[in-house]
Amino acid sequence: MRLSRSVLHTRRDKLQQLVTEKSAEVRASEIIAEEANVDSKWLLARGVPLIADRIVSSEELATYMYELGEAACDNGRKDGYAEGRAAAKAKETMSHFVLYKSDCAARYAEKRQEYEFLEFAIVKAVGKLS
Numbered sequence: 001m002r003l004s005r006s007v008l009h010t011r012r013d014k015l016q017q018l019v020t021e022k023s024a025e026v027r028a029s030e031i032i033a034e035e036a037n038v039d040s041k042w043l044l045a046r047g048v049p050l051i052a053d054r055i056v057s058s059e060e061l062a063t064y065m066y067e068l069g070e071a072a073c074d075n076g077r078k079d080g081y082a083e084g085r086a087a088a089k090a091k092e093t094m095s096h097f098v099l100y101k102s103d104c105a106a107r108y109a110e111k112r113q114e115y116e117f118l119e120f121a122i123v124k125a126v127g128k129l130s
Contacts, residue, residue, distance in 0.1 A: 052120055065115075 055061060087094070094100045
C-alpha cells in the first residue's frame with residue numbers, strides 16, 4: 001500500500017506544526033525555569049539575609065536576650081552573694097576570686113559590641129550560593 005504524495009505532505013505538515021508547537025512549549029518552559037532560577041537567587045542573596053537581619057533586630061529577640069541576661073545576672077549575683085558571705089565568715093580576702101581579678105564591665109561592653117555586629121554562618125553560606 002503506497003501513500004499518495006498529498007497524504008505524505010499533509011502528514012509532514014502536521015508533524016512540522018506539532019514540532020513547532022512543542023518547540024514553543026519547551027521555550028516557554030525554559031523561560032519559566034530561568035525566571036524561577038533568578039527568583040531563587042534573589043531570595044538567597046537578598047531575602048534570607050533580610051529575614052535574618054529582621055530577626056536579629058527584632059524586639060522579640062531583644063526582649064528575650066535582655067530577660068535571659070537579667071536572669072543570668074540575678075543567678076550570678078545570688079551565687080556571688082552566697083560565696084561572698086561564706087568567704088567573709090572564713091575571713092578570706094576577695095583577691096582570690098576570679099571575677100575580682102577581671103574587668104567585668106569591659107567584658108560586658110565588649111560582648112555588647114560583638115552582638116551589634118553578630119553574623120550568622122548560615123547567612124554567609126546562603127550569600128555564597130547566589
